[in-house]
Amino acid sequence: MQNASHVRSLIRLGRWSSHTSGLADQHVQGNVVILPESLAVDFLRYCQRNPKPCPLLAVSEPGDRLLPTLGPDINICSDLPRYRVWRHGELIDEPTDITSLWREGLVSFVIGCSFSFEQALMVAGLSLRHVEQGRNVAMYRTNIPTEPAGLFSGPLVVSMRPMKAADAIRAVQVTSRFPSVHGAPVHIGDPSQIGIHDLSRPDYGDAVDVLPDELPVFWACGVTPQAAIQQARPAFCITHAPGAMLITDLLNHQLAIF
Numbered sequence: 001m002q003n004a005s006h007v008r009s010l011i012r013l014g015r016w017s018s019h020t021s022g023l024a025d026q027h028v029q030g031n032v033v034i035l036p037e038s039l040a041v042d043f044l045r046y047c048q049r050n051p052k053p054c055p056l057l058a059v060s061e062p063g064d065r066l067l068p069t070l071g072p073d074i075n076i077c078s079d080l081p082r083y084r085v086w087r088h089g090e091l092i093d094e095p096t097d098i099t100s101l102w103r104e105g106l107v108s109f110v111i112g113c114s115f116s117f118e119q120a121l122m123v124a125g126l127s128l129r130h131v132e133q134g135r136n137v138a139m140y141r142t143n144i145p146t147e148p149a150g151l152f153s154g155p156l157v158v159s160m161r162p163m164k165a166a167d168a169i170r171a172v173q174v175t176s177r178f179p180s181v182h183g184a185p186v187h188i189g190d191p192s193q194i195g196i197h198d199l200s201r202p203d204y205g206d207a208v209d210v211l212p213d214e215l216p217v218f219w220a221c222g223v224t225p226q227a228a229i230q231q232a233r234p235a236f237c238i239t240h241a242p243g244a245m246l247i248t249d250l251l252n253h254q255l256a257i258f
Contacts (some may be wrong), residue, residue, distance in 0.1 A: 002026065004247045005073065011247075012078045017096050019136040019205075019243030020081060025119040028181070028252055029245035030057050030070070030110035031222030032080060033229070034098075034238040037062045040107040042150025046228065047109065049147040053156055053224035055112035055180045057248070063104045071249035076108045082241035084226070089233030094241055101238065111222045112181035113245050114159050116252050117174070124174050126167050135206035136243035137161070139221050143195025144186075146224060151232035158186060158218040160199065162210040168217050175219070177256045187218040194218065204242035 004027040010016045020029055035043055040062070047054035058067050060076065067074045077099045085093040085101065095101075114137070118128055130137045137159045144156040163171060168188055176184040187194050199216060200207045204223055210216050223242050240246065 004071070004249055007247050008071075008074070008079045011081050012075070014096055017081045017244075020245045020247060021115055021118070021137060021243060022131045022134075024247045025122075026251055028057065028248045028250035028255060029113040029115040030248060031113050031225070032076065032238075032240040032246055033109045033111065033225050034076065034106050035109070035234065036236060037105040037107055039151065039234055042152055043109065043225075045149035046146075046152040046225070047111065049149050050224070051179070052182060052186060052220035053146065053222060055182060056109065057112055057180065058110040060108040062107050065102065067108065067110060070110060070246070074246070074248065076246070077102050080240050080246050081244040084239045084241050086229055086234070086237040086239065088235060089230045098238055110246060110248075111225065112255075113222050114182050114219050115245060116181040116255065117178045119252050120174050120178065120256075121171055124170060126163065126171060126174075128161055129208045130161070130206065133208065135208060137205050138199070138202040138207050139204035139223050139242060140191070140196045141203045141227060146228065151234070152225075152228040154224070154228040154231045156186070157203070157221040157224040157227055158194070159205070159221040160202075160216050160218050162208065162214040163217050164214055168215050171217060177258055178252075179257060180255045182220045182222070185217050185219050189215050191216055191218070
């Protein structure tokens with residue numbers, strides 16, 4: 001399934017509710033945070049202060065379900081495979097459609113996702129184990145604090161892909177071209193140095209093996225705002241479910257800076 005509009009139509013019809021890794025892999029995918037307008041300015045500042053985990057692709061007008069800069073037919077209420085609904089920082093539901101929850105004044109933020117640079121890595125000849133195995137990428141909370149803004153603060157969340165040393169160097173070169181979808185890795189090697197003690201138990205997503213001749217390579221992850229939301233405990237908030245992204249009409253190569 002490589003056509004973005006077709007994949008979104010399947011999602012809208014409830015025919016796909018799983019992760020989007022490997023789907024429409026030439027198209028930009030985005031993490032989503034939806035907040036009341038009263039919190040939108042603080043969250044915008046949080047993203048601006050933390051551009052590695054929270055690179056903004058689009059921000060909606062208050063109450064507008066559409067995101068025309070990302071695709072003319074995108075409806076934020078129906079076009080993600082799965083959402084998360086939060087009340088006072090507690091996860092209360094994971095629906096596949098949020099039309100019934102929509103209210104005036106909600107603001108949608110779409111944040112760059114590492115799934116978008118995965119196509120560039122594969123074109124460069126680098127293998128990605130979670131894609132080969134049909135799994136969601138492994139994601140971990142770290143001991144690295146993000147820069148706070150208003151109510152929002154919390155730890156950096158990272159995604160991990162195991163690679164041989166030469167491939168890790170090439171991955172740095174490739175992903176540095178894409179700062180709007182997290183850019184270069186934030187850490188390579190010993191996970192304990194960033195507060196991760198067991199790679200077999202990710203906080204989000206699916207574990208994959210790291211072979212003896214491989215290094216774990218960590219990128220900033222767009223799930224970071226969900227950690228901040230858990231700490232901020234807003235009365236109401238909606239996010240994407242980890243790995244279940246918004247697939248846009250933008251093409252990955254359009255985001256390359258060189």
